[in-house]
Amino acid sequence: DAGVTQSPTHLIKTRGQQVTLRCSPKSGHDTVSWYQQALGQGPQFIFQYYEEEERQRGNFPDRFSGHQFPNYSSELNVNALLLGDSALYLCASSSPGTHQETQYFGPGTRLLVL
Amino acid sequence: RKEVEQDPGPFNVPEGATVAFNCTYSNSASQSFFWYRQDCRKEPKLLMSVYSSGNEDGRFTAQLNRASQYISLLIRDSKLSDSATYLCVPYTGRRALTFGSGTRLQVQP
DSSP: OOOOEEEOSEEEEOTTOOEEEEEEOOTTOOEEEEEEEOTTSOOEEEEEEETTEEEEEOSOOTTEEEEEOTTSOEEEEEOSOOGGGOEEEEEEEEOTTSGGGOOEEOOOEEEEEO | OOSEEEOOOOEEEETTOOEEEEEEESOTTOOEEEEEEEOTTSOEEEEEEEOSSEEEETTEEEEEETTTTEEEEEEOSOOGGGOEEEEEEEEOSOSSOOOOOOEEEEEEO
16 A cells, blocks of 8 residues: 655755645545645645645745646645745645544655755 | 644653653644654654543553643653654644644663
């Protein structure tokens, strides 16, 4: 049973560039959430996708956008990268049918903006 | 006041010791709680879910005090492999999880 997968594992970009991160949810899950984790902090919620629509968004600027595909996989796009966007980006999947919508995390993409 | 507050630690304990962390939360509507463990440079992994007054799973016990709005995690007979950051997550029924900054545990030989 495949867990949550993310790609790439690591990425280096320069300020002003754009980046796309990818996530495939755990088998049987149809909901994908994205989180940003800065060093020494807990993960911060960016947004959640369900049925190919963004259904909740955290306190992140419009530079952060996403998409969900019919196979439930998802992308996170960040435009006009800033140094402060350097972080671990985590994808979590869940299913509304499960108790408390428990979220399971992928290994993350570590983004460094220079 | 932050939604979730945790003592960042680190808690340095010898193998075999018992250690406890507290997590305070501000939203009294929190229905249940999750404890995640996160190893260095890895993703958070679900350790325990707490739906009522507490939960126990082997060496790990979580206890909830709704009146004082805190939840604790007790680890008995600490192992070297328990070294990690422990993240507290109150669940309010919203889809977004709100994490504390975590408590770092270092178990020493």
